[in-house]
Each structure stands twice: as C-alpha cells, then as structure tokens.
Amino acid sequence: MLFKLSIKNIARSIKDYAIYFFTLILGVGIFYIFNAIESQTVMMNVSSSTYEIIDLMNNMLSGVSVFVAFVLGFLIIYANRFLMKRRNKEFGIYLTLGMSKRKISLILFFETLIIGCISLVVGLVLGTLLSQVMSLFVANMFEAKMTEFTFVFSKSAFIKTLVYFGVMYILVMIFNTYNVSRCKLIDLFNASKKSEKIKLKNPWLSGIVFIISLWALGYAYWCVTVGVTDMQTADKILIPIALGAISTFFIFWSLSGLLLKILSSIKNVYYKGLNSFTLRQFSSKINTTVFSMTIICLMLFFTICILASAISIRNSMTSNLKTMAPVDIQLDKKLDLPANSGYSEGIIEDSKITVGETLARLGFDTDKYFKDTVEFNLYASNDILVRDTLGDSYQEIAKQFPYLDYDMAETFIKVSDYNKLAELYGLEPIHLNSHEYVIIADFDSWINIRNQGLKQDVKITINGITLHPKYAECVNGFVYMSSSHVNTGIFVVPDNVLENFVREEGILVANYKAETDEEKQEIEDMIIDLGNSTYAKNTDLEATTKLSLYEGSIGLGAMITFIGLYLGIVFLIASAAILALKELSESTDNQERFQMLRKIGTDEDMLNKALFRQIAIFFMFPLILAIIHSIFGIKFCAYLLETFGKDELVKSIIVTAFVIVFIYGGYFLITYLCSKNIIKERY
Amino acid sequence: MESILKISNVEKYYGSKSSLTKAIDNISFEVDKGEFVAIMGASGSGKTTLLNCISTIDRVTTGHIFVGSLDITKLKGNDLNKFRREELGFIFQDFNLLDTLTAYENIALALSIQNVPAKEIEARIRKVAKELDIEDVLKKYPYQMSGGQKQRVASARAIITNPKLVLADEPTGALDSKSAKMLLECFTYLNKELSATILMVTHDAFTASYATRVIFIKDGKIFNELHKGDDSRKEFFDKIIDVVTLLGGDLNDAL
Numbered sequence: 001m002l003f004k005l006s007i008k009n010i011a012r013s014i015k016d017y018a019i020y021f022f023t024l025i026l027g028v029g030i031f032y033i034f035n036a037i038e039s040q041t042v043m044m045n046v047s048s049s050t051y052e053i054i055d056l057m058n059n060m061l062s063g064v065s066v067f068v069a070f071v072l073g074f075l076i077i078y079a080n081r082f083l084m085k086r087r088n089k090e091f092g093i094y095l096t097l098g099m100s101k102r103k104i105s106l107i108l109f110f111e112t113l114i115i116g117c118i119s120l121v122v123g124l125v126l127g128t129l130l131s132q133v134m135s136l137f138v139a140n141m142f143e144a145k146m147t148e149f150t151f152v153f154s155k156s157a158f159i160k161t162l163v164y165f166g167v168m169y170i171l172v173m174i175f176n177t178y179n180v181s182r183c184k185l186i187d188l189f190n191a192s193k194k195s196e197k198i199k200l201k202n203p204w205l206s207g208i209v210f211i212i213s214l215w216a217l218g219y220a221y222w223c224v225t226v227g228v229t230d231m232q233t234a235d236k237i238l239i240p241i242a243l244g245a246i247s248t249f250f251i252f253w254s255l256s257g258l259l260l261k262i263l264s265s266i267k268n269v270y271y272k273g274l275n276s277f278t279l280r281q282f283s284s285k286i287n288t289t290v291f292s293m294t295i296i297c298l299m300l301f302f303t304i305c306i307l308a309s310a311i312s313i314r315n316s317m318t319s320n321l322k323t324m325a326p327v328d329i330q331l332d333k334k335l336d337l338p339a340n341s342g343y344s345e346g347i348i349e350d351s352k353i354t355v356g357e358t359l360a361r362l363g364f365d366t367d368k369y370f371k372d373t374v375e376f377n378l379y380a381s382n383d384i385l386v387r388d389t390l391g392d393s394y395q396e397i398a399k400q401f402p403y404l405d406y407d408m409a410e411t412f413i414k415v416s417d418y419n420k421l422a423e424l425y426g427l428e429p430i431h432l433n434s435h436e437y438v439i440i441a442d443f444d445s446w447i448n449i450r451n452q453g454l455k456q457d458v459k460i461t462i463n464g465i466t467l468h469p470k471y472a473e474c475v476n477g478f479v480y481m482s483s484s485h486v487n488t489g490i491f492v493v494p495d496n497v498l499e500n501f502v503r504e505e506g507i508l509v510a511n512y513k514a515e516t517d518e519e520k521q522e523i524e525d526m527i528i529d530l531g532n533s534t535y536a537k538n539t540d541l542e543a544t545t546k547l548s549l550y551e552g553s554i555g556l557g558a559m560i561t562f563i564g565l566y567l568g569i570v571f572l573i574a575s576a577a578i579l580a581l582k583e584l585s586e587s588t589d590n591q592e593r594f595q596m597l598r599k600i601g602t603d604e605d606m607l608n609k610a611l612f613r614q615i616a617i618f619f620m621f622p623l624i625l626a627i628i629h630s631i632f633g634i635k636f637c638a639y640l641l642e643t644f645g646k647d648e649l650v651k652s653i654i655v656t657a658f659v660i661v662f663i664y665g666g667y668f669l670i671t672y673l674c675s676k677n678i679i680k681e682r683y
Numbered sequence: 684m685e686s687i688l689k690i691s692n693v694e695k696y697y698g699s700k701s702s703l704t705k706a707i708d709n710i711s712f713e714v715d716k717g718e719f720v721a722i723m724g725a726s727g728s729g730k731t732t733l734l735n736c737i738s739t740i741d742r743v744t745t746g747h748i749f750v751g752s753l754d755i756t757k758l759k760g761n762d763l764n765k766f767r768r769e770e771l772g773f774i775f776q777d778f779n780l781l782d783t784l785t786a787y788e789n790i791a792l793a794l795s796i797q798n799v800p801a802k803e804i805e806a807r808i809r810k811v812a813k814e815l816d817i818e819d820v821l822k823k824y825p826y827q828m829s830g831g832q833k834q835r836v837a838s839a840r841a842i843i844t845n846p847k848l849v850l851a852d853e854p855t856g857a858l859d860s861k862s863a864k865m866l867l868e869c870f871t872y873l874n875k876e877l878s879a880t881i882l883m884v885t886h887d888a889f890t891a892s893y894a895t896r897v898i899f900i901k902d903g904k905i906f907n908e909l910h911k912g913d914d915s916r917k918e919f920f921d922k923i924i925d926v927v928t929l930l931g932g933d934l935n936d937a938l
Binding site: 267268270271272273274275276277280281284593596597598599600601602603604605606 | 764766774779794805
C-alpha cells in the first residue's frame with residue numbers, strides 16, 4: 001500500500017522531478033563514462049611508455065572520482081531538500097490522517113529507491129552507449145590506431161558507479177528520515193502561507209559595500225595579472241582567491257538592493273508592463289539566494305578556467321613538440337666530474353671521454369644508425385654565477401623572486417657549436433664579434449629577468465677575456481630537446497674564449513638513419529637496450545628521444561584533458577542543476593502570482609516574457625560575473641602554465657564556450673519550459 | 684438608465700451526464716450604470732460561480748453575458764485578458780496582492796499592463812489613494828498592512844483603471860467588523876461620488892445592507908430581489924434579514 005502510494009507520487013510529480021531525474025541520469029552516465037576509460041585504454045595498441053601515463057591517468061581519474069562523488073552527493077542532497085519542501089502540505093495531510101512518521105519515512109524511502117533504481121539503470125545504459133563514442137575520442141587523444149570497433153563494457157566502472165551512487169541514495173534516505181521525524185504539523189500546513197519578509201537594504205550601505213567589493217575584486221584581479229610576479233609561493237594565491245570569493249558574495253548582496261533602487265527610480269522603465277514585477281521577483285529571491293549564487297558563480301568560474309586551461313595545455317603541448325623536438329635523439333652526459341663528486345669511480349672515469357666514445361664502448365655504431373650528427377660541449381665554472389650576470393638589478397630581482405637559485409653556475413656554448421646546432425634545429429644562427437656574447441633562452445619569466453641585466457650592458461670575464469652583450473635582450477633558442485619551454489638561459493660566446501675552460505656536459509644530437517616509423521622504432525629499441533650493456537653501469541649517459549617526448553606529451557595532454565573535462569562538466573551540471581531546482585521549487589509561489597496577474601488581465605505573452613526574463617536573469621547573473629572572473633583567471637593560468645605555451649588559448653576558449661552554452665543553456669531552457677508549464681492556466 | 688451588465692439565461696453545469704450539477708440554473712438580471720448590487724446566497728448556492736462567469740475566469744454552459752454591448756461569452760484568448768484589464772476591476776476575499784510588491788507598485792501594475800505612462804500612473808495613484816485613505820501605506824508591503832488596508836489597496840487597484848464594472852468576491856470575508864465597515868463605506872463612496880458600478884458577492888447580511896439592491900440566489904436560481912429605495916441602512920438590513928430567514932435560516936451555514 002505504501003509502495004503503491006510512492007509510485008503514484010512519483011508518477012504524479014514526474015514533471016516536477018524531471019530536472020532532478022535528468023541530472024541524476026546525467027551524473028550516473030558521466031561517472032560511468034570517465035571510470036570506464038580505464039577498460040578502453042586496455043584495448044588500445046600503444047607503446048609501453050604511453051601505458052605508464054595511461055596508468056597514471058586512470059589512477060588520477062579514480063581519485064578525482066571520489067571528489068566528483070562528493071560534489072554529486074552534495075548536489076543530490078541539496079536537490080532533494082528542495083523537492084521535500086514542495087511537499088510539506090502533502091505530508092501534513094498524511095499526518096492529520098493519522099499516518100505515523102515512520103510510515104511517511106517509508107514512503108520516502110520507497111520513492112528514493114524507485115528513483116534511484118530508475119536513474120541508475122537509465123544512466124548506466126546511457127553511459128555505456130556514450131562511452132562507445134568516448135572510446136573513439138580516447139583512441140584519438142592517445143593517437144592510437146583503432147583497428148576495429150569493439151563494444152566495451154566496463155564491469156569495474158559499473159560496480160563503482162553502483163556503489164558510489166548507492167551510498168549517495170542511502171544518505172538521502174537517512175536525511176529524509178531525519179527531516180520527517182523533526183517536522184511539526186503546524187509548520188507543514190502553514191509553510192505555504194508564510195509570506196516572506198522582504199528585508200530592504202539601505203541603498204547607501206549597499207552602495208558602499210558594492211564599491212568596497214568592486215575595489216577588493218579589482219585588487220584580486222590585479223594580484224593575479226599585473227602583480228603576478230609577486231606571487232612567489234603557493235600560499236600567496238590564497239589571498240586573491242579569498243578576496244575574490246568574498247567580494248563575489250558581497251557584490252551579489254549589494255547589487256540586489258542597488259539594482260532595485262536604481263531601476264525603480266527610472267520610473268519610465270520600472271512602471272512599464274511587468275517590469276516592476278519581474279524586478280521584484282528577482283530581488284525578493286536574491287535576498288535569500290545570495291549565498292548559493294556565490295557558490296554557483298565560483299563553480300562556473302572554476303569550470304571555465306579548468307576547461308579552457310586543460311584544452312589549451314593539450315593543444316599547445318602537441319604544437320610545441322614540432323619545434324621543441326626537432327631531431328630524433330639527443331644524448332648527454334656529464335663531463336670532467338671531479339674526483340670527490342659522489343659518483344662511482346667508473347662514472348668519474350667515463351666522464352673524461354665524449355659521448356661518441358662512450359657509445360662506441362657500449363658497442364653502438366653511430367655511423368651506421370645516426371645521420372646529421374652534431375657533437376658539442378657545454379661549459380660552466382663556479383667563477384661565473386647567475387647573480388654575476390644580472391648587474392645592479394640583482395638586488396631587486398632577488399627581492400622579487402627569492403626562491404630562484406642565484407648561485408647556480410652559468411652555462412656556456414661555443415658560437416660555432418651553437419650555429420651547427422641551430423642549423424639542425426632550424427633556429428636563427430648567431431654571429432659574434434670578439435668580446436661579445438648572446439644569451440639564448442625560451443622561458444618567458446627568465447627572459448624577463450635576464451633582459452634586465454642585458455639592458456645594463458653587464459660585462460662578464462671568462463679566461464681573462466671580458467665580454468659584453470651584443471643585444472639588449474635574450475635571443476629565442478634552446479639546446480636541450482624537451483616538450484616545453486624550459487631553457488632558462490645559455491651564454492653563446494666566441495670559440496676562443498672557452499679554450500681550456502671547464503667542460504660541464506657533452507651532448508650529441510642526431511637523426512636516425514631510417515625512413516619509416518618502424519625502422520625508427522627499431523633503432524630506438526636498440527638505444528633502450530644499451531641500458532642492459534655491461535658498460536652501462538659505468539656511465540651516466542642519458543638519452544632523450546623524439547618518440548619518448550612525443551608519447552609522454554600526448555599522454556600528459558590527454559590526461560589533463562580528461563580530468564579537466566570530467567571536473568568541468570560535473571561542476572557545470574552541479575551549478576546549473578542547483579539553479580534550475582531553485583527556480584522550479586519556487587514555481588508554486590510563482591503560480592499563484594501569475595494566476596493573480598492573469599486575473600487582472602495580463603496577456604499570456606507578457607506573462608511568458610516576464611517568466612523568461614526572470615529565469616534568464618537568474619541564470620545570467622552568476623554566469624556574467626563568472627566570465628569576468630575567468631578573463632583574469634585564465635590569464636593567471638596562462639602565466640602558471642607558460643612553459644606549455646599559450647598559443648592555443650583562443651581555440652580552447654571557443655570549445656569551453658560551446659560546452660557551457662550546451663549544458664548551461666540546456667538547463668536554462670528546460671527550466672523555462674518546466675516553469676511555463678507550472679504557471680499555465682488551470683481552471 | 685444605461686445597462687452595464689446584462690445576464691440572460693445563463694446556465695452552468697458541472698460534472699458528466701450521469702451526475703450533473705447545475706451550479707447556475709437559468710439566471711437573468713441586469714445591472715444599471717451606477718448601481719451597487721449585492722448577490723447573496725449560502726455556500727454552494729452558485730453565487731461565486733456566477734461571479735467567475737462574469738469575470739471570464741470561468742465559462743458559461745449556455746446563455747449570454749453582455750458587458751455594455753459586448754457579449755463576453757464569445758471572447759477568447761488575449762481578447763479575454765484585454766477585456767479583463769480594461770473593463771473590469773477585481774476585489775477578492777483574500778486580497779490577492781503581490782507580496783513582493785509595495786502597495787504603490789501593486790496599484791501601478793493594473794495601469795502598467797495597459798501601457799499607461801509612468802507620469803500618469805503617479806498622478807492617478809495619488810488621487811485614488813487620497814480617496815481611499817491609503818496614502819500612508821503606499822510604500823508598505825502587504826505583510827506590513829492590516830487586512831482592511833490591504834483590501835482598500837486592492838480596491839484602489841480595482842478602480843484605478845476606471846472599469847465599467849467592479850466585481851467584489853466576499854470582500855469583507857477576511858476582515859474584522861471594524862475594517863469591514865470602513866471598507867464598505869469606501870464602496871459606498873466609490874459608488875456615490877465616483878459613480879462606480881459595483882457587483883458584490885457575499886453571504887453576510889450586514890455587508891449586503893450597504894448595497895442599493897440585493898439579489899438572493901438559492902440552488903442556482905434567483906430566489907428574491909430587494910431594492911433599498913429610500914430606506915435607511917438599518918431598515919434595509921432588517922428587510923434583508925427577513926428574506927434570509929425565509930431562505931431557510933442563517934445564511935452563515937448554521938443550518
């Protein structure tokens with residue numbers, strides 16, 4: 001009997017539940033899809049180093065899933081609370097009819113059970129279907145070849161989804177039982193009659209709070225953009241974040257009062273059609289929803305930043321590689337290690353010979369497998385440290401960036417060596433007169449630091465020869481292959497200056513003598529095999545190859561993209577759903593108000609327009625502020641991630657905008673249609 | 684006298700063929716311009732149904748209702764809304780003010796949905812507020828006002844559009860006796876000084892005694908009709924009580 005009642009309740013209020021249902025299904029589906037990636041990657045044909053990254057990604061995804069489960073759990077309980085509020089009168093009737101609270105709890109228990117089961121089934125079916133599409137995307141991201149389409153069903157993701165959502169639903173049941181046991185009959189009956197007191201804010205106070213909040217927000221923006229160089233330690237970022245969050249709250253708080261005050265004084269606008277009604281609807285609610293609006297605004301802000309940055313990192317990493325890894329292999333080893341440097345005797349002995357000689361000892365025929373070979377040395381000595389090259393700016397820079405190591409020995413390269421390398425790398429060659437030097441670098445913040453020294457024409461003395469800078473700024477360039485811009489600065493100097501100077505490192509770069517990918521992979525495998533040679537323990541020779549960089553970069557890019565998408569979409573759904581439910585839960589009040597407007601003869605078009613505006617304002621308000629936040633947030637992210645490059649930001653912002661319009665806009669539309677349905681005329 | 688409202692052979696049925704309820708059973712009457720008519724009847728007599736039909740909130744089953752020369756039973760969609768906002772004024776038992784708006788804004792709404800310019804709205808509200816003695820509460824919200832004040836604000840909203848006909852559904856139903864008396868005196872003022880035509884539904888003899896004519900309804904039919912004529916209010920009240928007794932005891936559902 002109780003079970004029947006539960007089913008009838010759900011069937012009757014299916015329209016009110018629609019958006020809750022929709023969100024649950026979406027939540028279950030997304031949870032499954034991202035947890036099922038693991039079993040999809042198992043099917044892929046990729047190299048072992050990619051596997052390691054995939055493994056890391058899967059671990060991170062399951063870690064993030066716990067966090068996502070918390071967000072979704074919070075959302076479900078929050079949503080459930082709204083739905084319960086709507087039904088106070090119904091519970092009141094049950095209680096007056098003599099039904100015990102325990103039985104009402106039981107009704108709710110069955111309802112949650114039914115809704116939970118249906119949403120899990122539908123969500124899992126949807127998730128399984130969509131994850132087939134996702135598997136194509138996954139394969140594409142890892143640039144794996146899909147030989148044939150296989151239908152993948154992830155048992156582990158399935159069980160995980162069941163367990164996580166099962167726990168959430170049980171929490172909802174406990175919460176409902178607690179709520180029912182606490183409620184009083186009189187409150188249940190009067191709940192709908194309680195007229196909300198409208199606390200009007202003092203416009204002057206609102207104005208002052210608004211200005212202070214704007215100022216605080218402006219300061220927070222300034223901190224993460226112009227003043228970003230002051231951000232030496234991670235905890236410093238907390239100040240602008242806290243400032244931003246608090247000022248967001250107070251902007252909403254003050255704006256609600258201020259907007260009303262300003263707009264109501266423009267009488268021609270305010271007393272036109274239903275404008276006064278719409279505005280009052282908005283401001284009466286914003287009084288009670290400032291907090292949730294703040295949360296939603298911040299969640300949207302994080303969503304936009306996460307999505308935009310994640311996609312941008314992935315794109316720039318791939319495009320970086322083309323220029324940053326111009327040759328197939330780079331081998332390097334330390335040279336001239338001092339006797340007491342802590343290395344084994346064998347390695348110290350080996351550090352006296354060049355890379356080429358070491359390769360020969362390892363039994364590798366460089367002539368047979370390598371072409372375009374360039375071998376050169378890097379030099380360094382403790383006589384010239386970073387601090388010496390900054391001139392008078394050193395004190396100031398050290399104050400600005402105290403965490404940098406200014407006692408690091410500077411690195412030098414002969415100009416002839418560099419030009420050979422530059423030709424192979426496709427970089428601009430450098431022409432030096434005697435007594436001139438040039439710094440090559442590609443790490444933006446280091447370029448800025450070094451340029452300060454260069455501008456002052458700081459002279460350095462090596463081997464008794466004094467050099468001065470040829471240009472007042474660094475030249476873009478690098479020596480080491482890598483997947484990102486990490487060259488903090490290397491001095492290019494005339495060859496004669498470095499005669500008999502201390503060798504720091506020997507480097508050999510080359511292309512494989514191979515035409516096809518398979519042949520290249522063969523040589524690559526041989527290099528990797530060198531590690532098993534008997535001589536290997538006597539050398540610190542290290543290899544960086546284009547293939548390994550490429551795989552690592554693809555893997556890392558894919559991982560960041562997936563985690564970004566996962567978090568971003570869940571945040572987006574959570575915030576949109578909260579707004580939608582809030583709006584819908586108030587529709588009963590609205591229904592009475594719209595009915596009244598209808599009685600005094602308002603046109604349907606006018607009513608619909610007022611409703612649309614009311615909901616649009618509620619959805620747009622947090623979004624607009626979130627977008628403004630994001631402009632600065634993304635700038636800050638770009639600064640943090642500058643080693644990855646930021647060329648692809650526009651593209652990723654477009655993708656982000658598309659995702660937001662699709663999900664957030666979708667929720668907006670559903671909310672409008674549902675509300676319109678609720679306020680429809682009922683005779 | 685010019686007839687403002689003409690109800691001719693109106694019937695309203697509820698339910699299906701097997702169990703038919705005649706809420707209104709062939710009622711006809713006319714209301715002239717400047718009249719203050721009360722319709723009296725017990726709960727379930729059909730008086731509110733009749734009012735709903737006149738106010739186009741409900742539709743008649745058969746018969747016609749003319750307001751001026753317009754047959755409102757033929758109106759549809761937005762024409763209905765236009766008719767309601769331009770020709771009718773409403774006063775409800777539970778006030779039906781918007782709780783989010785101040786008294787001023789509530790009254791203004793009736794004009795702003797007719798696209799009356801803001802300047803004119805201001806002047807008209809000042810005038811009507813003075814007449815109904817609600818100038819002090821214009822800036823207040825409904826929850827800050829007494830029942831009587833709320834109902835006078837609702838009355839102001841009803842008459843500010845200069846409607847042909849003001850419809851009042853149990854206007855004193857939610858008021859204490861003092862507020863009720865004040866409101867009814869307002870009605871009399873509106874009727875006498877501003878020559879507003881008022882049609883009021885009530886089951887209270889005291890309320891009805893302020894009208895110039897009382898129509899009694901029982902089981903969906905007109906049972907009796909009283910004209911005030913030159914009687915004092917007290918004499919009229921006694922006459923009404925007589926009819927009520929004839930109707931079958933106390934109208935206040937004590938039977």
